[in-house]
Amino acid sequence: MVQDLLLSVCRRRALALSIHRGMHYPEKDLVMTDLTDKQPTIVRIWRGRTPRERADEYEAYNYDVGIRPLLNKALGVQTFRADREDETEFMTISYWGSVEAMSKFTGGDPKQIHHLERDAEFLIELPKDVQILRLLTSHGLTGSTS
Numbered sequence: 573m574v575q576d577l578l579l580s581v582c583r584r585r586a587l588a589l590s591i592h593r594g595m596h597y598p599e600k601d602l603v604m605t606d607l608t609d610k611q612p613t614i615v616r617i618w619r620g621r622t623p624r625e626r627a628d629e630y631e632a633y634n635y636d637v638g639i640r641p642l643l644n645k646a647l648g649v650q651t652f653r654a655d656r657e658d659e660t661e662f663m664t665i666s667y668w669g670s671v672e673a674m675s676k677f678t679g680g681d682p683k684q685i686h687h688l689e690r691d692a693e694f695l696i697e698l699p700k701d702v703q704i705l706r707l708l709t710s711h712g713l714t715g716s717t718s
Contacts, residue, residue: 610647610669611647611669612647612648612667612668612669612707612710613668613669613670613706613707614667614668614669614670614671614674614704614705614706614707615665615666615667615668615704615705615706615707616665616666616668616674616682616702616703616704617663617664617665617702617703617704617705618663618664618685618699618702619661619662619663619699619703620661620662620691620695620699621659621660621661621662621695621696621697622659622660622662622694622695622696623658623659623660623696624655624656624657624658624659624660626694627653627655627660627662629694630660630662630694630695631653631662633688633690633694634651634662634664634688635651637688637689637690638664638688639651639664642664642666642677645673645676645677646666646667646668646674646677647667647668647669648666648667649664649665649666649667650664650665651663651664651665652664652665659696667707671704674704682702682704683701683702683704685698685699685700685701685702687699
C-alpha cells in the first residue's frame with residue numbers, strides 16, 4: 573500500500589515537473605516496475621555536468637534517451653538538477669533489487685559507465701564511473717508533489 577502511494581506520488585511529481593518546465597512527458601511513459609513484490613537493496617548513482625546554457629536541452633534529452641529505459645527496469649528512479657552560475661549538475665539515482673538485476677539492464681558490469689549517444693556533445697566531461705551503494709534504510713516519502 574505504501575509502495576503504491578510512493579509510485580503514485582513519483583508519477584504525479586514527474587508529470588508536474590515536466591509541465592512546469594514546458595516539457596511534455598506523457599503519463600503513460602511514467603511506468604516503473606511493480607514495487608509490490610520487490611524492495612530496493614542497491615542504488616546506482618550517475619552524475620554529469622553541462623554548461624548552464626545547455627541544461628534544459630540536456631534535461632529533455634537525458635529523460636528521453638536515458639531515463640525512459642530505466643523506468644521499466646529499475647524499481648525506482650530519481651533525477652536531480654543543481655543549477656550553478658556557469659554549469660548545471662545532473663544526478664540520476666536508480667533503485668534495484670540486486671546487483672544481478674542491475675547487471676541485466678547494463679548488459680554486464682553495472683559499474684561500467686554507458687554514455688548516451690550525445691553525451692559528449694552536452695557534458696563538460698564524460699563521467700568515468702558511477703557509484704553503487706547498498707541501501708540500508710529508507711525513512712519517509714522520497715517523492716514530493718510540490
